[in-house]
Amino acid sequence: MAADFRPRPHAKPAGRQGTIFSVNPYASFLGDRKPREVIAETSQRLASLAERLGPDGLERSLAPGKWPARAILCHLADCETVFAFRLRQALAEPHHIIQPFDQDAWATRYASLDAEAALAVFSAVRKWNLALLDAVTPEQLSKTLHHPERGDMTFQTVIETMGGHDLNHLRQLETIASQAPR
């Protein structure tokens, strides 16, 4: 999820400080794309990438010390679980305050977790989150919440963050898949 969060294991996303996008550190990955469309495609893209990578490719990383592809999938499964909670809390509470988490502390568990389980969790929870988003009203989209490190944002910003975060990690996985095995 990064930057919540210390984005050490993967590329630091380019924030756009001083713009309305600064609360979403992944805005540059999203560009002009509609976040709802982006996030609806991610499960299928991840499944295709995992198949393309295969068991050996899933253990490859972009560089020494970086997360292997399998850990990126575990991270995405964890982040989707976090987003599930955040989306619901943001709707349920007045001006919900997000609780950041240390993604590296969470990642210490990834050595024993497999890609197949991560993909299953991600796609099931993403489906559940998409169903929730389908029922959200325009009024709810502009509901505010607060991130201790990024400041105030709207519910819509959380959806944009999900989309940009997906694209950031999809790009990493695509790069790993395109690299020749060592």
Ligand code: NI
């Ligand atoms: Ni991340």
